[in-house]
Amino acid sequence: MARPIDTQRQKARRMHIIDAALTTFAQHGYHGASTAKICDQAGISSGTFFHYFPTKLNVLLAILKLGIDETRKFGAALENATDPLAAINCFISRTVSEAGDWRLPGFAQCVAGVMTIPEIADAVAEDEQLQRDLLIHWVARGISAGQFRSDLTAERITSWLLLFTNGFIDRVAVDSSFNTDQETQLLLHDTVQRFICN
Amino acid sequence: MARPIDTQRQKARRMHIIDAALTTFAQHGYHGASTAKICDQAGISSGTFFHYFPTKLNVLLAILKLGIDETRKFGAALENATDPLAAINCFISRTVSEAGDWRLPGFAQCVAGVMTIPEIADAVAEDEQLQRDLLIHWVARGISAGQFRSDLTAERITSWLLLFTNGFIDRVAVDSSFNTDQETQLLLHDTVQRFICN
Amino acid sequence: MARPIDTQRQKARRMHIIDAALTTFAQHGYHGASTAKICDQAGISSGTFFHYFPTKLNVLLAILKLGIDETRKFGAALENATDPLAAINCFISRTVSEAGDWRLPGFAQCVAGVMTIPEIADAVAEDEQLQRDLLIHWVARGISAGQFRSDLTAERITSWLLLFTNGFIDRVAVDSSFNTDQETQLLLHDTVQRFICN
Amino acid sequence: MARPIDTQRQKARRMHIIDAALTTFAQHGYHGASTAKICDQAGISSGTFFHYFPTKLNVLLAILKLGIDETRKFGAALENATDPLAAINCFISRTVSEAGDWRLPGFAQCVAGVMTIPEIADAVAEDEQLQRDLLIHWVARGISAGQFRSDLTAERITSWLLLFTNGFIDRVAVDSSFNTDQETQLLLHDTVQRFICN
DNA sequence: CATGAATGAGCATTCATTCAT
DNA sequence: TATGAATGAATGCTCATTCAT
Secondary structure, three states, rough: OOOOOOOHHHHHHHHHHHHHHHHHHHHHHHHHHHHHHHHHHHOHHHHHHHHHHHOOOHHHHHHHHHHHHHHHHHHHHHHHOOHHHHHHHHHHHHHHHHHHHHHHHHHHHHHHOOOOOOHHHHHHHHHHHHHHHHHHHHHHHHHOOOEEOOOOOOHHHHHHHHHHHHHHHHHHHHHHOOOOHHHHHHHHHOOOOHEEOO | OOOOOHHHHHHHHHHHHHHHHHHHHHHHHHOOOHHHHHHHHHHHOHHHHHHHHOHHHHHHHHHHHHHHHHHHHHHHHHHHHHHHHHHHHHHEEEEEEEEHHHHHHHHHHHOOOOOOOOOHHHHHHHHHHHHHHHHHHHHHHHOOOEEEEEOOHHHHHHHHHHHHHHHHHHHHHHHOOOOHHHHHHHHHHHHHHHHHHH | OHHHHHHHHHHHHHHHHHHHHHHHHHHHHHOOOOOHHHHHHOOOOHHHHHOOOHHHHHHHHHHHHHHHHHHHHHHHHHHHOOOHHHHHHHHHHHHHHHHOOOHHHHHHHHHOOOOOHHHHHHHHHHHHHHHHHHHHHHHHHHHHOOOOOOOOOOHHHHHHHHHHHHHHHHOOOOOOOOOOOHHHHHHHHHHHHHHEEO | OOOOEEEEEHHHHHHHHHHHHHHHHHHHHHHHOOHHHHHHHOOOOOHHHHHOOOOOHHHHHHHHHHHHHHHHHHHHHHHHOOOOHHHHHHHHHHHHHHHHHHHHHHHHHHHHHHOOOHHHHHHHHHHHHHHHHHHHHHHHHHHHHOEEEEOOOHHHHHHHHHHHHHHHHHHHHHHOOOHHHHHHHHHHHHHHHHHHOO
């Protein structure tokens, strides 16, 4: 008796495991997060874990994949924007607001510690490239519109925008006096705007 | 009976191991850097390794300690500076130029991945605090001198300066189009100056 | 309420699984043949597998049982034979011709590797005993008829006949230059006849 | 302080582990012999086990290698023989007398069960080939000397000699009424001689 | 001091088996 | 009756650390 609806349950369960893994990775780092800890967190047995993911590494990759997909979706949604600065601000505040999930900064550190694994490096590079492509489009448009400074290439500016967002997330992880909401304003209006505009 | 000459040799050997560990941590991450790999890199036996350091974690802590000491020394050397912006720029360019040692960005990622270990978190927090103390002093002076913007507290400005430097190092690790020398200029004159000054 | 037709289907399905298991055991050995592989080979789900057999071991035992049954049947069919040597040759060539199913030699190796499991050892011993009983009868008759050598007990001769057949099957598995059809002649006329006759 | 004599100890220890593994493999089969059981048998820790052998499979291969080396040595020692039949008998009785170590027949079954692993198959094939090369030389000489039957190629005869020896070892494992010493005589004088001579 | 063999706790992963649907 | 998701015990192997020489 085929149970076609099970695919729903499977997807949900997969997401449940991913969620638990995200928490555990954020709390303990990649190697500190034993599969046993992840399974505890998810309330499942090790067998179930490996039923859904062939390897511990693969859960991490699945999390990264999720981020990549969201980045892609967001880029598409931004396509009908008109003002370059607004588009960029929109992208940046979205990225940065993800740090509202307290696990994100910890997860970012977890990933950093594991960039020596080629598959991870590749996934991170893919995400990075997506963000670059997305941003560079709007930066270039801002430059041609005379809205942004023209002494720097769109590429260099993009690198710096990513420096700001990633540096921001790192701050959240490390600096307890760093208030996300409050500093996001500073990021958009002072750092980005001052850096990018004429 | 302690022979002072031996102390010299010991110190040199200790430093040699630290250097090898730094390389290995940068290349393989904390867990990827087995003590065996570190020993290979240092050209010593595991016995010798544990003669100089009680645990693998302690080598990492020793490396961090070295950084802390240098930060402290640098802070002291800066004490007779007169111009706040110059002092800050000096600090920042020193920090950032350390990334000239290719191992630093990799090591920074290694440390990020292991921040869940309390001793590491403490050491990093100590370094962070030192850098804060050092910077905040000059930022406050720049504000009172009317040289810097006064709409933000010295503390917030300092957080952002650290965001820039750490974000910069992260960029070096992740972004191959990011040229250290060239971007350092941008960091000092555009990012910092635009952010900090009136 | 049992429907006799179902029993047919069940039996067929059971045989189908046994056949798939035989193939898989021959190809991968007992431990290399995971239940998953067997199910794949049979085109069924693991649930179905365990519906027909309580454990993996039981499929193997079922295969052995099949062999035992056939041996028994063959022994009965041989009962009206008249010439001892012909009867023995008949038995041997039947046994050996089973190696025409390419899976048999592999399966024999599979079983050898698992003789440390008491239930397997018992089943193999039962088959062995059956073959012994069958052969010893004709060997004894050949001896009393003065047709066979009388310097050896019927039991020892029988052991050697089994040595020849099992050794033959092992050869097929191991020695690619060993041509079944051709060597069967040699087995019957040279090895067995030279060994057994006056 | 270099301890050059340790190589002796290492070799001894390696052999000790090999010996324990041989026992355990013979008693429990390859998969039934967990590394834990082997370590217990050897009186060592798992760490030590893997210090000497990278893989469980490798101990098995090491045992096979030992057999191969001995076959090679034996072949060399046989080189100055003069009588082909005597040389062949000498080889066969050596091979067969190894079954005096009660573990050998069990180990042979263990290996049979694991022939699906390519590395094992290769090692067994190498041993087989060595034995073939060794025997075929004397068989060919016996044929040209008119001492042996000439209706079969030397190769076929050799295959049959190996059938006899391997079948013999299998018998020892399976047939409790099969007395090694007594049957060896039968092997040499009746089976081999009757098969091989004119 | 230096060495590297020995240790054993810890971990990712496999797989036969169960059972709700 | 058939399914396949869920289970968890068992296993091979890694690696930081100890200690006799």
